[in-house]
Amino acid sequence: MPELPEVETTRRGIEPWLVGHRIEQVIVRDRRLRWPVPRALPARLRGSTVKAVGRRAKYLLIATDTGTAILHLGMSGSLRVMDATVPPLAHDHVDIVLDSGRCLRFNDPRRFGCLLFTTGDPLRHRLLADLAVEPLSQEFDSDALWRHARGRRTSIKAFIMDSRSVVGVGNIYASEALFRAGIRPGLAAGKVSRERMAILVMRIREVLTEAIGVGGTTLRDYVDPSGMPGYFRQKLFVYDRAGQPCRKCRTTIRQYVQAQRSTYWCPHCQR
DNA sequence: ATGGGCACCTGGCTGC
DNA sequence: TGCAGCCAGGTGCCCA
Structure with a gap:
């Protein structure tokens, strides 16, 4: 569903709750997104601190001191920030639990979204490497x-x-x-x-x-x-x-x- | 190289 | 009321 404005709105909404916070744990209830959530992802993110929440095209980039989570909302995905103790609903596939007691909860009924992890430059990830210019940048000529x-x-x-x-x-x-x-x-x-x-x-x-x-x-x-x-x-x-x-x-x-x-x-x- | 079609998946709505 | 059929904010990949 989400196009750039919805993804950017999501980015702005989650940024203040994430940046500077330590990730206590990552709960993956269903790995079966467009590409399976890597089995190693929870361990890679656990204990790391979020440095920035960026966006490239419709991909959200959650940069931490150990690597970057690459998240796409697909057609039906959404992210919510809530108290980590709130019981999950259907299609709440992943929680990223923060040291604040809150969590970032990824819901995606159709599972066209994805959640990946890279230790390298996310902009050189194969999903992002060949993307054209950002429409709101000066380079959009x-x-x-x-x-x-x-x-x-x-x-x-x-x-x-x-x-x-x-x-x-x-x-x-x-x-x-x-x-x-x-x-x-x-x-x-x-x-x-x-x-x-x-x-x-x-x-x-x-x-x-x-x-x-x-x-x-x-x-x-x-x-x-x-x-x-x-x-x-x-x-x-x-x-x-x-x-x-x-x-x-x-x-x-x-x-x-x-x-x-x-x-x-x-x-x-x-x- | 380019254009077009398919696949992935669930839920909500429409119309019989 | 029930159910089949159709449609949906995306996009990588395969084929001609």
Whole structure:
């Protein structure tokens, strides 16, 4: 579920509870995530102190003095900080118990998430090494993105969701950014002009920043580490609004499946 | 090289 | 009420 704004909201929510704290123990109730939680992970983390909580794309990086835990929320994952004595519920797969008596609890019904550990530079881990630029960084440059799109026949929507173009743009915010940029989602990436690509880059930045500002989007089950939903849903122009009137021009919002994902758009506002 | 499709998994909702 | 069918915030990998 979570896209970049939800992951960043999660990062900000857990950071103050983790940094500077010692990990007392790690309880793995179910190792069967997208990749099995390494058997050695609890022992590797036990006794270490959390130095920082970072993020690269949608991966959370919990850096400790013995190595870094790499955590992805997949489609349905969420992290909560709570008293370690609170009884676990279904799908509470992992607890990272801190010296404060609290724990970081990883819940993931669909188990598409992962929890891995590396002693090396996490940015060189095979899952992270080939990722494109962060959308909220200076390096996210529209001319570079435009050049990268030369000759590409894939749709602009699939293109901006491809982590080799830019990271962090998932199904909700891809539709929303394209609406704001006035670009039809099915347009070939290679057909987007330099000028329109510059607008698109601005809109991607804008929509992600606004979403982070209100704690992300909750459609079904996403909650932040304190259990609160995100409020960006009220700001969505097209996502999950098929059949409803466009909030700008009242034209009926359309939905179709593109590369196995639902795409929402306004045929009047987007060309 | 690029694009497209599949797989992984559970739960919630819809419609018969 | 029951149940089959469909859908879901991701992404690595395989195939043509």
